[in-house]
Amino acid sequence: MKTVMAQGTFDILHPGHLHYFEESKKLGDELVVVISRDSRHEDRKIFLDENDRQKMVQALETVDKAVLGTEGDIYETVEKIDPDVITLGYDQNHSKDEVKKMAEEATGHKVTVKRIEGLEDFSSSKIKDFHS
Template sequence: MRRVVATGTFDILHPGHLWYLSESAHLGTELWVIVARDENVKHKPRPIIPEEQRVIMVGALKGVFKAVLGDQHDMFRPIEEIKPDIITLGFNQHFQESRLRDSLSERGLKTEIIRISEYAGTPFTSSRRIAEEIRRRAVSDNCSC
């Protein structure tokens, strides 16, 4: 058995998320997904979809063995519990692979880290861009031009 962990916010599900999770699932026999807690998302706007809904949606996706919420205080706690062989990172996740490897090693975890490439099949591969487009269209549709 090869256990893979993917992590992310997964706010508004889009083809980029499906690509990331599908590519991650192909690397092992079990794909676990750690979904970021609302309060831990600090590098981008707060998620629109509540964490409880995001973890249910991600858990329902084909190829996902189990989806769990991240720990509120220690991002490595779920990883210690899951004990993955591989952790995948999305192309735009801000982790520095060498620092992540060092942090995992300090906790006695020997986990391979693989960065998944960007999905380029559609312009809507970012929850932020989707939200911006919704706002843009709402403004233009309400325009009295």
């Protein structure tokens, strides 16, 4: 079975997130979504706590499993999930090459990293700014 790992905050679910999940799911058999921990967002306001965000994402039909990320080293989660594919959102500022290298070191096997493009007009930040 081919496991795909997607990750993010997912504070306010919107069509961009749904597109990210749907496109990620097409790349494998099982989609595991990692929800970032509240402690990682002390620099910005998060509307929903990590448990509520996890419940919301888990309720989506496309998502096979939603888990909370680790409090410590963020790459421990990659080792635990052992993905074959890691997807990045268009707005995630991670280097595909760096993520690939880290993931392959963590899992001990080849990992494909793909950036999911599309629906860039949607973002939680834009929605929050609009309603401020």
